[in-house]
Amino acid sequence: MKTDSFVLRHIGPQKNEVEEMVKTIGVNSIDDLINKTIPTNIRLVKDLNLPEPLSEFKYLTHIQKLSNKNKLFKNYIGLGYHPTILPGVIQRNILENPGWYTSYTPYQAEISQGRLEALLNYQTMVMELTGMELANASLLDEGTAAAEAMLMLFNSRSRTQKKESATKFFVSNEVLPQTIDVLKTRAYPLGIELVFGNHQHFEFTSAVYGALIQYPSKSGQIYDYSSFINKVKAVDAKIAVAADLLSLTILTPPGEWGADVVVGTTQRFGIPMGYGGPHAGYFATKEAYKRAIPGRIIGVSHDKNGNRALRMALQTREQHIKREKATSNICTAQVLLAVMAGMYGVYHGSKGLIYIANKIQKLTTTLNEGLKQLNIKQLNTAFFDTLTIEVSNTVELKEIAEKKEINFFYPASNLASISINETSNLEDINEILSVLAEAESKKHINLNSIAKNSIPKGLTRQFPFMENDVFKKYHSETEMMRYIKSLELKDLSLTHSMISLGSCTMKLNAATEMLPLSWPNWGNMHPFVPIEQAKGYQEVITDLGNYLNEITGFAATSLQPNSGAQGEYAGLTVIKAYHESKGNNHRNICLIPSSAHGTNPASAVMAGFKVVVTKSTDKGNIDVDDLREKAELYKDSLGALMVTYPSTHGVFESSIKEITKIIHEFGGQVYMDGANMNAQVGLTNPATIGADVCHLNLHKTFAIPHGGGGPGVGPICVAKHLAPFLPSNPIIPTGGETPTTAISSAPWGSALVLLISYSYIRMLGANGLKQSTKYAILNANYIKARLEKHYKILYTGENGFAAHEMIVDFREFKENGVDVTDVSKRLMDFGYHAPTVSFPVHDTLMIEPTESENKNELDRFCDALIAIKNEITEMKSGDINSVLKNAPHTQEMLTSNEWDYPYTRQQAAFPLPYLKENKFWPSVRRIDDAFGDRNLVCSCNPIEDYM
Secondary structure, three states, rough: OOOOHHHHHOOOOOOOHHHHHHHHHOOOOOOHHHHHHHHHHOOOOOOOOOOOOOOOOHHHHHHHHHOOEEEOOOOOOOOEEEEEEEEHHOOOOHOOHHHHOOOOOOOOOHHHHHHHHHHHHHHHHHHHHHOEEEEEOOOOOHHHHHHHHHHHHHHHHHHHHHHHOEEEEEEEEEOOHHHHHHHHHHHHHHHOEEEEEEOOOOOOOEEEEEEEEOOOOOOOOOOOOOOHHHHHHHOOEEEEEEOOOHHHHHOHHHHHOOOOEEEEOOOHHHHHHHHOOOOHHHHOOOOOOOOOOOEEEEEEEOOOOOOOEEEEOOOOOOHHHHHHHHOOOOOOOOHHHHHHHHHHHHHHHHHHHHHHHHHHHHHHHHHHHHHHOOOOOOOOOOOEEEEEEOOOOOOHHHHHHHHOEEEOOOOOOEEEEOOOOHHHHHHHHHHHHHHHHHHHHOOOOOOOOEEEEEEEEHHOOOOOOOOHHHHHHOHHHHHHHHHHHHHOOOEEOOHHHHHHHOOOOOOOOOOHHHHHHHHHHHHHOOOOOHHHHHHHHHHHHHHHHHHHHHHHOOOOEEOOOOOHHHHHHHHHHHHHHHHHOOOOOOOEEEEEEEOOHHHHHHHHHHHHOEEEEEEEEOOEEEOHHHHHHHHOOOOOOEEEEEEOOOOOOOOOOOOHHHHHHHHHHHHOOOEEEEHHHOOOOOOOOOOHHHEEEEEOOOOOOOOOOOOOOOOOOEEEHHHEHHHHHOOOOOOOOOOOOOOOOOOOOOOOOOHHHHHHHHHHHHHHHHHHHHHHHHHHHHOOOOOOHHHHHOOOOOOOOOOOOOOOEEEEHHHHHHOOOHHHHHHHHHHOOOOEEEEEEOOOOOOEEOOOOHHHHHHHHHHHHHHHHHHHHHHHHHHOOOOOOOOOOOOOHHHHOOOOOOOOOOOOHHHHHHOOOHHHOOOOOOOOOOHHHHHHHHOOOOOOOHHHHHH
């Protein structure tokens, strides 16, 4: 065995297992299977041109050298990104712990109670800091959260406002520049007119439906917004506030002065800057908007025994239900980062957070006192952490500062902005003053003491927050470590068993791929540093972009979109910009097959397209005749086709080239959804099938872990003619020659986790990537071969094989009184997370094993489903006390003195022998979702409940 070969560590099946597997499938070899599965006319004729694979040891040496090319200056740039201190107990036990970062989105709540509780803590913290009634479980970043607020308020306009076409949205000039850019991107396709100006002078009319202000402002000034609020309310408009969450520990929260929505980022709560992300955006609002709020909400309900249980509430996955009528296309949150930020709040408690905020404010006041002594003019009268200073020459100041390895922000030729952070101390303040003194030719001074808090009394927080028991109990590392572990033990992750969700590709996230994320040279980079300070990052970003170009067959890549749904949106905005550059503004029809992911139609509508759905055949393929008919019908206005390949039904449709040709003939562009790219890499690609743009789920195919529902990264790769329109950033230019405005806040999105996909490609190389794809198809077809003797497999290719996933039909068991929910809950008793439930076909499971699972694990999973089939067969309709209807079975049930069920304890908890060696226990029984929605509670218990 070649111990330095990463591909052998990444791929599950061993050589001797492969021989048995191909025999079971009924083919001669893996290559025989691939030849019978993927149409010949789309196969690549040569191998990918990628660097030779590195061993894990060589890769770590390589990435260490690259990290040393990043220059870690002291960063006082601010603009929503700040150096932080991540407590070691959170770094070691969450960020670096596969028990946390390899769990799936909590769609199966009974085996997700740990991270659901962590997210409930996060929601509670956000609600209480902002003074709002409701918060979601995180969004992608501050800019996109602000855009979601703009859209939610737009969709929630009163009848009168809609009737009078109130489409204007006021944005203060003091809002962060990257947020403004994202707002421009989102507003234009939906007909929202952005109006920019000074909030102190803007006059509201009935044409304005809402407003966005920054608190504290971009320049650092803390404004009293009371008169502004009155002007907004006078015309029945709504107010969104982008607020620094840490400042709200000592400032009056926006909820107390009339905000309707409060958004921002939780990056300051211990999350490394990571050159832009990933960071959890937050979104808090009034309960009146509970059915309009974007993203996920964690709510309290109870299980079958009446015990408290948590689950995702209300409109969870609403884009899959409402599709083109969805008000948001959000699919991925930033769960792992929200968990970390929430734990930062738990570890420090309200008193600790106030101490940190006061320390920052006092140091900022100290700096301000020093400026007065130097006779340097500072413009802010009230401030939290940021001062704006008038200087003689920013070019000279920048040069002097950078020689001392210090970064400020320079908003104008005579202005410098300085933001103090959690890591700052008095020595840093004196160093800043010495740089300013030198630049302004002043006599150096040295301050020996820290000033008092200088926030005016009328702006300070008056009411306590975070008084729940959870924020008071875990302030020692021992207690915090045990609390984190107690939650981890309630969650099933890849550390327990295969998570085989179709289209979600829960493959191995190798430890070597993850290690560099904790290194300071990668984590502590501000996204707006001068580009020459980030040479290591720039090399990774450039090379990864080139590798993805090679893999997809396209000409250019944008790494900015920080989720798959954002990648969809970005791809469509690029297509829209291309059409408009040709004077074809009227091309606004987007054809979408009926089997598409729910985010596809939602993204299309948000990008300004009108959705026309095309039919599927009985075999689950795109109905080419119907597609051709609709393409011809809309030939004058056809803008795009959104197609998933292999199809959402897990099939390589042989007509794909004909489909893309039809779209091009009638003037449209082809967008390929990259959710199923794990079945393409090295064997075919989007360019070969005739697509013009695709997004890639790096959090799936390219090994970024799912993190319990995020982080995600959804870069887009485009053909040469679309490259000029790739998105830019207002501070660090990116994208094409004539770029669209920003898709997300940071220039390269969630840059830190790009290291994972970079390492995945560098260690596998061209052949390893191709082998991974082949083994993903092998594993899927092995499961299919074993299960089709017991269940109906819905769709297969022309030769009877699946791609990388398959759909198992449970509809026939309705007559036994069993539905797919019963099966998904019963799988928990066997130690498995259910595959994708009821998508794309109701009452089915979509199974995708990935290449990382070996034959033994595949067999255990198949044995579990076969055992469940036997239990279904033994059931009679109306039997509500069966092992399936009572699943999952908890340890509390099994150890109870009473057992009133018509089956044994062993049947309930240990139905197969392997479970006696390694048993995962669901922590609650089946949860009552409807009860939780009727009695919506989305925060921790009030303190009275603990007394």
